[in-house]
Amino acid sequence: MSTARFAALFSLIITTPSFAFDKIQFNANLPPDCTADSLVWGIMQNGLELGRGKVSMQSVLSSGNFLATAAADVNLQHGAVTAYLCLNNDELGSYIPSVGDTFQLVTIANVDGDTAHALLSENKWHKRQLCPGGKLLTIHYHRFNKDYDNASLWTWDEHRTRTPEQNEIYPVGVDSFGLVFQLDTGLYGRPGDTVGLLPRLNADWQMKDGGDRNWSPDMGYEIYLVQEQNQLYREVPDVSPKVRAVTLDADRHLTVRFSHRLPTSDWTPDKFRISTSAGHELPVKAVHPFAHRGDQCAVYSIETTEPFEYPRKTYALDIEGYGTHNVRIGHILTTGTRFYDADAKLGANYTSSGTTFAVFAPGALLARVVVADSIEGQTGIAEHDMSVNDHGVWSAHVEGDLQGKYYAYKLSGIGFDPDREITDAYATCTQARYTRSLIVDMEQTNPPGFKEYSYNGPMSAADAIVYEMHIRDFTIAADSGVSPGNKGKYLGVTESGTTLPDESAVKTGIDHIVELGVTHVQIMPLQDFDNGETDLDAYNWGYMPVHFNSPEGWYASDRMGPCRIREIKSAIKAFHDRGVGVIMDVVYNHTAGHAPFDSLVPGYYFRLTNAGNYSNGSGCGNEFASEHPMARKYILDSVRYWVEEYKIDGFRFDLMGLIDIETMKQIKHELAAIHPGILIYGEPWAAGPTPLKPITDKSQVRATGIGAFNDSFRDAVKGGRDGGAPGFIQVGDSVDGVVKGLMGGIHDWSHDPVDAISYFEAHDNLTAWDKLIQSTGQASEETRKQMIRFGALTLFTAQGMSFMHSGQEFCRTKKGSSNSYNLPDDINRLEWSRKKDYRDVFEYHKGMIALRKAHPAFRLRMRSEVEQRVHFRTPPDHRCIVYHIHGQSLPGESAEWILVLLNGATESKTFELPEGEWPIYANAEKAGLDVLGTAQDRVELPPHSGIILIK
Numbered sequence: 001m002s003t004a005r006f007a008a009l010f011s012l013i014i015t016t017p018s019f020a021f022d023k024i025q026f027n028a029n030l031p032p033d034c035t036a037d038s039l040v041w042g043i044m045q046n047g048l049e050l051g052r053g054k055v056s057m058q059s060v061l062s063s064g065n066f067l068a069t070a071a072a073d074v075n076l077q078h079g080a081v082t083a084y085l086c087l088n089n090d091e092l093g094s095y096i097p098s099v100g101d102t103f104q105l106v107t108i109a110n111v112d113g114d115t116a117h118a119l120l121s122e123n124k125w126h127k128r129q130l131c132p133g134g135k136l137l138t139i140h141y142h143r144f145n146k147d148y149d150n151a152s153l154w155t156w157d158e159h160r161t162r163t164p165e166q167n168e169i170y171p172v173g174v175d176s177f178g179l180v181f182q183l184d185t186g187l188y189g190r191p192g193d194t195v196g197l198l199p200r201l202n203a204d205w206q207m208k209d210g211g212d213r214n215w216s217p218d219m220g221y222e223i224y225l226v227q228e229q230n231q232l233y234r235e236v237p238d239v240s241p242k243v244r245a246v247t248l249d250a251d252r253h254l255t256v257r258f259s260h261r262l263p264t265s266d267w268t269p270d271k272f273r274i275s276t277s278a279g280h281e282l283p284v285k286a287v288h289p290f291a292h293r294g295d296q297c298a299v300y301s302i303e304t305t306e307p308f309e310y311p312r313k314t315y316a317l318d319i320e321g322y323g324t325h326n327v328r329i330g331h332i333l334t335t336g337t338r339f340y341d342a343d344a345k346l347g348a349n350y351t352s353s354g355t356t357f358a359v360f361a362p363g364a365l366l367a368r369v370v371v372a373d374s375i376e377g378q379t380g381i382a383e384h385d386m387s388v389n390d391h392g393v394w395s396a397h398v399e400g401d402l403q404g405k406y407y408a409y410k411l412s413g414i415g416f417d418p419d420r421e422i423t424d425a426y427a428t429c430t431q432a433r434y435t436r437s438l439i440v441d442m443e444q445t446n447p448p449g450f451k452e453y454s455y456n457g458p459m460s461a462a463d464a465i466v467y468e469m470h471i472r473d474f475t476i477a478a479d480s481g482v483s484p485g486n487k488g489k490y491l492g493v494t495e496s497g498t499t500l501p502d503e504s505a506v507k508t509g510i511d512h513i514v515e516l517g518v519t520h521v522q523i524m525p526l527q528d529f530d531n532g533e534t535d536l537d538a539y540n541w542g543y544m545p546v547h548f549n550s551p552e553g554w555y556a557s558d559r560m561g562p563c564r565i566r567e568i569k570s571a572i573k574a575f576h577d578r579g580v581g582v583i584m585d586v587v588y589n590h591t592a593g594h595a596p597f598d599s600l601v602p603g604y605y606f607r608l609t610n611a612g613n614y615s616n617g618s619g620c621g622n623e624f625a626s627e628h629p630m631a632r633k634y635i636l637d638s639v640r641y642w643v644e645e646y647k648i649d650g651f652r653f654d655l656m657g658l659i660d661i662e663t664m665k666q667i668k669h670e671l672a673a674i675h676p677g678i679l680i681y682g683e684p685w686a687a688g689p690t691p692l693k694p695i696t697d698k699s700q701v702r703a704t705g706i707g708a709f710n711d712s713f714r715d716a717v718k719g720g721r722d723g724g725a726p727g728f729i730q731v732g733d734s735v736d737g738v739v740k741g742l743m744g745g746i747h748d749w750s751h752d753p754v755d756a757i758s759y760f761e762a763h764d765n766l767t768a769w770d771k772l773i774q775s776t777g778q779a780s781e782e783t784r785k786q787m788i789r790f791g792a793l794t795l796f797t798a799q800g801m802s803f804m805h806s807g808q809e810f811c812r813t814k815k816g817s818s819n820s821y822n823l824p825d826d827i828n829r830l831e832w833s834r835k836k837d838y839r840d841v842f843e844y845h846k847g848m849i850a851l852r853k854a855h856p857a858f859r860l861r862m863r864s865e866v867e868q869r870v871h872f873r874t875p876p877d878h879r880c881i882v883y884h885i886h887g888q889s890l891p892g893e894s895a896e897w898i899l900v901l902l903n904g905a906t907e908s909k910t911f912e913l914p915e916g917e918w919p920i921y922a923n924a925e926k927a928g929l930d931v932l933g934t935a936q937d938r939v940e941l942p943p944h945s946g947i948i949l950i951k
Contacts, residue, residue: 038087038088038089039054039085039086039087039088040052040053040054040084040085040086040088040093040094040095041053041083041084041085041086041095041106042083042084042086042094042095042096043082043083043084044082044084044170045082046203047150047152047168047202047203047204048150048202048203049149049150052095054093083105083106083107084096084097084103084105084106085103085104085106086101086102086103086104087101087102087103087125088101089101089102090173091173092172092173092174092175092180093173093174094170094171094172094173094174096170096171096172096173097128097172098128098172098173098180098182099128099129099130099136099182099184100127100128100129101127101128101172102125102126102127103125103126103127103128104124104125104126105124130184130186131184131186131187132186133186133191134184134185134186134187135184135185135186135217135221136182136183136184136185136221137182137183137184137185137195137215137221137222137223138180138181138182138183138221138222138223139153139180139181139182139183139197139223139224139225140175140177140178140179140180140181140222140223140224140225140236141153141171141178141179141180141181141199141224141225141226141227142177142178142179142224142225142226142227142237142239143178143209143227144227144239144241144259144260144261144298145260145261145298146178147201148171148174148178148179149201150201150202150203151171151179151199151200151201152168152169152170152171152199152200152201152203153168153169153170153181153183153197153198153199153200154167154168154196154197154198154199154200155167155168155169155183155188155195155196155197155198156188156195156196157188157189157193157195157196158189158193158194158195158196158214159189159190159193159194160189160822160823160824161189161190161193162187162188162189162190163187163188163189164184164187164188168203169181169182169183177224177236177239183195185217185221191217192216192217194214194215194216195214195215195216196212196213196214196215197212197213197214197215197225197232198210198211198212198213199225199227205619205687205688206619206687206688206689207688208616208619208688209227209228210227210228210229210230210621211230211593211620211621212230213225213230213231213232214232215232219232219234220234222234224236224237226239228613230593239259241258241259241260241262241322242258242259242322243256243257243258243259243319243322243323243325244257244258244259244611244612245257245328245603245612246317246325246326246327246328247327247328247329247330247331247603247612248308248310248315248327248328248329248330248332249301249330249331249332250331250332250335251307251308251332252285252303252304252305252306252307252308253301253302253303253304254274254301254302254304254308254315254317254327254330255290255299255300255301255302255330255612256272256299256300256302256317256319257298257299257611257612258298258299258300259298260298261293261296261297261298262296262297262298263295263296264289264295264296264297265295267287267289267300268287269284269285269286269287270284271287271319271320272284272287272302272317272318272319272320273317273318274302274304274315274316274317274318274327275315275316275318276309276313276314276315276316277313277314277315277316278313280313282304282305282306282308282315283304283305283306284302284303284304284305285303285304285305286302286303287300287301287302287303288300288301288302288303290610298611299610299611299612302317308332310329310332311362311363311365311392314326314327314365314413314414315327326414326415327414328363328414328415328602328603329362329363329601329602329603329604330603333362333392333601333604333628333630334604334625334627334628334629337629338390338391339362339391339392339629339630340391340629340630340633341360341389341391341392341393341630341633342633344358344360344391344393344633345358346358346359346360346393346425346426346634346637347424347426347427347428347549348407348424348426348427348428348437348439350402350403350439350440350441350442352401352403352441353399353400353401354397354398354399354400354402355397355398355402355439356395356396356397356398357369357384357386357395357396357397357398357407357409357424358393358394358395359386359393359394359395359409359424359425359426359600360392360393360394360600360601360630361392361394361409361411361600361601362391362392362601363392363411363413363414363415363416363601363602364388364394364411364412364413364416365412365413365414366385366411366412366413366418367385367386367388367394367409367410367411367412368383368384368385368386368396368409368410369383369384369386369396369398369407369408369409369410370382370383370407370408370409370410370421370436371383371384371398371402371405371406371407371439372405372406372407372408372436373405373406374406375406375431375434375436375560376434376435376436382398383410384396384398402439403439403440403441403444404438404439405438405439406431406434406436406437406438406439407424407436407437407439408421408422408423408424408435408436408437409421409422409423409424409600410422411600415602420599421435421436422435422596422599422600423435423436423437423547423596423599424437424596425547425548425595425596425597425600425634426549426634426637427547427549427550428440428442428549428550428565428641428645429550429562429564429565430528430546430547430550430553431553431559431560431561432532432533432534432553432559432560433532433533433594437547437550438561438562440562440565442565442645444562445562445565445566445569446569447566447569447570447573449573450569450572450573450647451647453573453576453647455581455649455675455677456579457519457520457579457580457581457649457677458519458581458677459676459677460754460859460861461679461681461707461754461757461800461801462753462754462799462800462801462859462860462861463519463853463859464519464520464581464679464801464802465517465518465519465520465796465801465802465803465804465849465852465853466518466519466520466521466522466583466679466757466801466802466803466804467513467516467518467520467521467522467804467806468521468522468524468585468762468763468803468804468805468806469513469521469522469523469524469806470523470524470541470763470806470828471488471489471490471492471493471523471524471526471555471571472488472489472539472554472555472825472828472829473806473825473828473829473830474492474493474509474806474830475487475488475489475492475493475495475508475509475830476488476492476825476829477825477829477830477831477832479500479501479508479831479832479833480492480498480508480509480830480832481495481498481499481500481501481508481509481832482495482498482508482509483495485557486557488555488825489555489556489557489567490555490556490557490564490567490568490570490571491557491567491570491571492509493509493510493571493574493575494510494570494571494573494574495509495510496509496510496511496574496578497511498510498511499511500832500833500835500836503836506832506835506836506839508832508835510574510575510578510580512832512835513575513578513580514578514579514580515846516809516842516845516846516849517846517849517850517853518580518804518849519580519581520580520581520582520583520649520650520679521575521580521581521582521583522583522584522585522650522652522803523582523583523584523585524541524542524585524763525541525542525543525545525552525584525585525586525587525654526542526551526552526555526568526584526585527542527545527547527548527549527550527551527552527584527586527587528545528546528547528548528550528551528552528553529542529543529544529545529546529552529554529587529592530544530545530546530592530594531554533552533553533554533556533559534554534559537554538822538824539822539823539824539825539828540554540821540822541763541820541821541822542587543587543620543654543821544587544590544591544592544620545587545588545590545591545592545595546591546592546594546595547595547596548586548588548634548638549638549641549642550564551564551565551568552564555567555568556568568646569646572646572647572648576647581649581650581677581679582647582648582649582650583648583649583650583651583652583679584642584648584650584651584652585651585652585654586639586651586652586653586654587654587655588624588626588635588638588653588654588659589617589618589623589624589626589653589654589655589656589657589658589659589686590618590620590621590622590623590624590655590658591622591624593621593622601630604625604628604630604631605624605625605628605631605634606622606623606624606625607622607623607624607625607690607691607692608691609691615689615690615691616688616689617655617657617658617686617687617688617689617690617691617692617695618655618658618686618687618688619687619688620687623658623686623690623692624658624659626658626659626660626663627660627662627663627692632660632662632663632666635659635663635667636663636666636667636670639651639667639671640670640671640674643671643674643675643678644674649675649677649678649679650678650679650680650681651667651671651678651679651680651681651682652681652682653680653681653682653683654682654683655682655683655685655686655687656681656682656683656684656685656696656701656706656708657683657684657685657686657690657692657695657696657697658686658690658692658695658696659682659696660692660696661694661696661700661701661704664680664682664696664701664704664706665704665706667680668680668704668705668706672705679707679801680705680706680707681706681707681708681709681757681801682696682706682707682708682709683708683709684696684697684698684700684701684708684709685697685711698749698750698755699749701755702749702750702751702755703751703752703755705754706755707754707755707756707757707800707801708750708755708756708757709757709759709762709803710741710745710748710750710756710757710758710759710800712737712740712741712745712748712749713737713738713740713741713745713756713758713759713760713798714759714760714761715727715734715737716728716734716735716736716737716738716740716741717729717734717738717741717760717791717794717795718730718760718761718768718771718772718775718791719733719734719771719775720771720775721764721765721766721771721818722765722766722818723766723774723818724775725775726775726776728794728879728902728904729787729788729790729791729794729904729944730772730775730776730787730944731879731904731906732877732878732879732880732903732904732905732906733879733904735878735879735880735881735904738794738881738902738904739872739881739883741756741758741798741800742794742797742798742799742870742881742883743799743866743870744756744758744798744799744800744860744866745800746799746863746866746867750800750863751863752861752862752863753799753800753860753861753862753863753866754800754801754861755800756799756800756801757800757801757802757803758795758798758799758800758801758802758803759795759802759803759804759805760791760794760795761804761805761808762803762805763805763820764818764819765818765819766814766816766817766818767805767807767808767812767813767814768788768791768805768808768811768812769784769788769811769812769813770813770814770815770816770817770818772784772787772788773813773816774816783944784811785811785838785840785841786924786942786943786944786945787944788808788811788841789840789841789844789924789925789927789945790902790904790924790944790945790946792809792841792844792845792848792927793844793848793900793902793922793927793945793946793948794902794946795848796848796849796851796852796858797848797852797858797900797946797948798858799858799859799860799866799870802849802852804845806830807830807831807834808845809835809841809842809845809846810834810835810837810838810839810841810842811834811838811841812830812831812834813831813834814827814828815827840925843926843928844925844926844927846928847922847926847927847928847929848922848927848928850928850929851921851922851927851928851929851948854894854929855887855893855894855895855898855950856887856890856891856892856893857869857885857886857887857890857893857895857898858885858898865890868886869885869886869887869890870883870884870885870886871883871884871885871886875911876909876910876911876912877903877905877909879903879904879905880901880902880903880904880905880909880911881900881901881902881904882899882900882901882902882911883899883900884897884898884899884900884914885897885898885900895950895951896951897914897950897951898948898949898950899913899914899918899948899949899950900946900947900948900949901939901941901946901947901949902946903941903942903943903944903945903946904944905943906943906944907943908940908941908942908943909940909941909943910938910939910940910941911938911939911940911941911947912937912938913935913936913937913938913939913949916936916951917934917935917936917951918934918935918936918949918950918951919931919933919934919949919950919951920932920933920934920935920947920948920949921948921949921950922946922947922948923945923946923947924941924942924944924945924946924947927948935947935949
């Protein structure tokens with residue numbers, strides 16, 4: 001809400017069963033200054049308006065009560081209800097009080113038939129006022145087609161020094177421009193701090209309007225927002241209907257997109273005139289409204305009688321009343337293979353005798369490559385003309401050794417500024433946020449022995465145990481043992497022999513990973529992302545990529561020169577030398593706003609809505625159009641480059657749901673031919689609605705060799721991700737989900753267990769330890785430690801690939817933050833002292849990993865193997881699980897039988913054992929390759945614990 005103080009007053013929890021009404025009767029107790037038509041009421045639930053109305057004083061009954069009619073049938077369910085009664089002291093007229101309005105929380109006491117009875121209290125009228133030191137920021141918001149229902153603003157303190165109790169604010173009224181919001185700046189950060197603003201509908205992250213906007217005090221205290229425009233305006237902007245784009249989408253069709261829906265009857269062929277730059281006209285055959293609503297439409301397809309001669313000719317469209325507009329390239333690029341060059345070697349291809357530059361820019365009429373001696377400036381520059389082939393690829397060869405020089409492109413044509421330099425999307429060594437990229441002899445960046453690396457890790461995903469880490473988090477803490485100059489850097493992970501200060505027995509850094517026994521590290525984004533690459537930059541996970549083929553410079557000791565390349569290779573080699581594979585977390589599903597793709601081929605590399613806007617299935621403002629031929633080639637070229645040049649052993653695809661399945665299959669096929677043991681997997685979901693159909697979800701990747709995170713198992717093990725109900729390790733709930741996960745999802749969604757990635761903690765959402773704090777009330781720390789150990793036993797006995805988050809092995813906490821992507825180091829860093837404090841938990845994870853690696857029975861490859869060898873038995877309680885794995889004749893398996901017992905109950909349980917004496921290898925406190933004792937006939941398990949018996 002606009003102020004935390006009055007927002008808190010409006011929160012009302014309805015604990016009665018759901019009920020419906022279409023009238024609401026108020027017990028008046030009106031303040032003395034209440035005048036006719038000044039009183040309004042409204043009800044919201046979960047950010048959605050359920051009903052509202054205006055109260056006329058004529059409706060006040062003699063008893064002091066008055067009756068209002070709901071806007072529609074109101075059906076209240078369990079949950080938070082915000083009920084308002086507001087006495088307006090201005091002309092805004094909303095039930096959300098503006099500054100100076102008198103308001104009151106309304107309690108809905110009961111429902112009698114179709115009438116709800118609301119109680120007011122004379123002494124609970126309040127006046128909304130600014131907090132001490134606060135200043136009022138008035139925000140005006142315009143949507144082109146006046147679809148304002150359930151519009152709101154999500155707000156936050158950009159510097160995270162202070163944020164209001166209620167981030168969502170609602171309109172306090174409407175004016176001729178649109179909705180009006182009021183924000184009390186005193187509730188955010190410190191004086192002078194910026195405040196983030198993001199419009200959305202229905203309080204739904206999938207219905208965000210554009211990207212983040214950031215207000216700062218120097219913009220003034222009255223600003224204007226416009227739908228789909230990320231700019232903040234200080235003056236009232238022009239929001240009259242305009243032509244947003246004219247695009248060439250087929251041989252005989254172009255598309256006109258207006259900002260507003262307009263009457264379809266107004267647009268007949270005679271209202272449009274198409275001409276070439278030489279003055280030749282193309283007759284318009286027909287006008288087709290596209291995705292119209294009733295008799296209004298914002299998008300029209302213009303059909304011509306003869307085909308467009310693209311790219312040999314350029315075109316303009318004159319629209320009656322709207323002027324003349326250049327025709328830009330649209331979907332004509334994505335149909336067929338006309339603008340696809342599979343063999344093009346794009347980017348700067350260096351040799352000591354000359355460099356060949358190639359760029360895909362089919363919309364350009366001229367192209368030049370700029371080669372410069374310095375990163376910026378106009379001295380020491382040479383511009384070289386490029387020639388184009390039939391597929392829209394421009395190229396030029398420049399003689400001489402260009403190592404150490406910088407380059408960029410200049411393009412001329414419709415939509416291009418011929419004097420503007422554009423970064424190469426294929427650049428391999430970008431330099432901070434400079435446009436020009438460095439030309440590098442990559443051979444000179446290789447550490448000794450780097451190119452000789454040969455992968456000798458697991459050849460099946462079932463054998464992989466993946467450890468997710470962030471370069472900065474891993475060594476930035478004071479107690480990491482890493483030398484000060486390398487903390488938080490690529491070189492920090494190369495240091496061996498590091499320990500906790502004054503505790504030489506507690507290994508840190510890369511030695512810790514080797515000691516733990518994982519097979520791979522999965523490193524959060526290493527490709528150049530959206531920052532200035534200086535130590536002064538705010539913390540960043542890296543999920544807003546800019547240049548996919550250049551390493552991120554924030555982790556390098558010098559953001560300039562080829563340092564980033566040498567040092568990331570050193571980090572990769574350090575892992576390889578210790579027998580640990582390296583997996584890159586890659587974000588090809590979207591880009592930061594200033595990535596170069598749209599500057600090279602406007603509108604081609606991103607999916608667009610029917611209205612011509614960026615689709616936003618990523619939740620980050622755009623989504624990469626992986627299905628477009630040269631966009632798919634870009635991703636394939638990029639991942640191949642990282643494997644061949646950097647010796648990468650796998651890729652985790654962020655929001656893999658947005659990368660079309662054909663592209664993912666080609667990635668798997670091409671990379672497996674280069675690197676037979678490569679791991680390809682990702683998140684089988686999107687973050688919002690997308691035009692891609694179908695998305696690459698679990699059903700699409702099953703049996704393809706592409707893995708997917710098993711979120712069903714995750715939620716079954718520990719419960720809701722950021723709150724809500726507990727799961728199996730806390731109270732024994734979700735047994736069925738755990739059982740399906742233990743079988744690698746083959747009776748849920750996977751074809752074979754290798755399709756599924758078993759996990760219950762990752763960088764997103766609450767850490768497992770913080771989830772236990774949230775969900776277990778007054779449980780002791782010892783009890784929570786037992787739950788974490790129980791989770792580890794469950795995880796590492798599950799079929800499929802095993803995955804864990806860094807620090808999970810010593811109860812990592814982010815102090816309750818569920819989304820720490822831009823929070824400071826004190827939230828995100830690994831606190832190595834916790835390894836000492838939770839040494840028993842670390843040793844348990846280490847032991848379970850060793851046990852899993854020693855027994856192929858936990859690492860079955862095929863559905864048939866799981867169904868033949870894994871058998872579940874009747875447990876002593878519905879919150880318990882009993883299963884056997886038959887290991888006889890399984891290659892490499894020393895055990896004939898493995899018995900796993902899991903007690904999710906909150907009290908001890910006794911399990912009957914099969915005949916004979918059973919050696920124990922894991923119990924509630926310890927796990928590993930040593931026998932901890934034996935059991936016969938029966939065994940009693942403490943709550944939240946498991947046991948593994950092997951013979």
